Each structure stands twice: as structure tokens, then as C-alpha cells.
Amino acid sequence: MENAKISKFLIIYQDLNTEDTFTAEQVTDATNAHVEHLKDLDSKGILFLCGPLLGREDKAMLILNAKSYEEAESYVLRDxxxxxKGYNTYLIHEIQEANSANNYLLMHYTNM
Structure with missing residues (x-):
């Protein structure tokens, strides 16, 4: 069986839910469960990077390794x-990593 190519997906969590009233206990429970979810993804080599967007308390991001948009979304939907409903919406974008191995995509942009 052929191995599927692994891509990186940028996920932006946005629209922090400020409409609903959450108790301190609910926030703590959700945060602890979220961290456990991240640890699980990390242990499986799925999580590449994550964190809040500084200066934008209503947004956070993850970069995940996945075979498809659908697979990346399946991880999001389990978070x-x-x-x-801590965040109301999310965006998912497949990204192409520019690095020394691909000369920072120089050939991609010089052959346009």
C-alpha cells in the first residue's frame, strides 16, 4: 500500500465565545481537556506547533501534520x-513549508 503524502495544515481558531457564560470550573475543565488533546496529537506526531496569537486574545492557531484537509478537520472537531464551544469558528489552510531543503521555494517563484 502506498504511503499518502503528509501535508501541514494551519488551523486558526477564532471568534472566542463571549456570548455564553462559562463558570471558572467549566473553563478550567475545557482547558485541561484541550491540553490533553494536544498532548495526544503531539505523541502521535500530528501536532507541529500551537499557541495563542499574541495581541489577539480571541484567536489561537495550530499547525498539524495530516494526509488531507478532512483528516486535519477531524482533529479540530475533537478538540x-x-x-x-470555546471558539465559534475555525479556518483550515494547507500550507507549503519553505525551508533549506527546498531552498525556501525559490524555484517555485522564479518559474512563474
Whole structure:
């Protein structure tokens, strides 16, 4: 069986839910569950990078390794911050990594 190519996907969590009233206990529980979800993704080599966007308390991001948009979205849909409506929406974009191995995509841009 042929191995599927692994791509990187940038996920932006946005529209922090400020409409609903969450208790301190609910926020703590959701945050702990979210961190456990991240640890699980990390242990499987799926999580590449994650964190809040500084200066934008209503947004956070993840970069995930996945075979498809659908696979990346399946991880998002299991995140307690999404399941428990901590964030109202998310965006997913496949990204192409520019690095020394591909000369920072120089050939891509010089052959246009």
C-alpha cells in the first residue's frame, strides 16, 4: 500500500465565545481537556506547533501534520475548545513549508 503524502495544515481558531457564560470550573475543565488533546496529537506526531496569537486574545492557531484537509478537520472537531464551544469558528489552510531543503521555494517563484 502506498504511503499518502503528509501535508501541514494551519488551523486558526477564532471568534472566542463571549456570548455564553462559562463558570471558572467549566473553563478550567475545557482547558485541561484541550491540553490533553494536544498532548495526544503531539505523541502521535500530528501536532507541529500551537499557541495563542499574541495581541489577539480571541484567536489561537495550530499547525498539524495530516494526509488531507478532512483528516486535519477531524482533529479540530475533537478538540474540547471546539466541542465545548470555546471558539465559534475555525479556518483550515494547507500550507507549503519553505525551508533549506527546498531552498525556501525559490524555484517555485522564479518559474512563474
Amino acid at each position: 474540547p475548545f471546539i466541542v465545548r
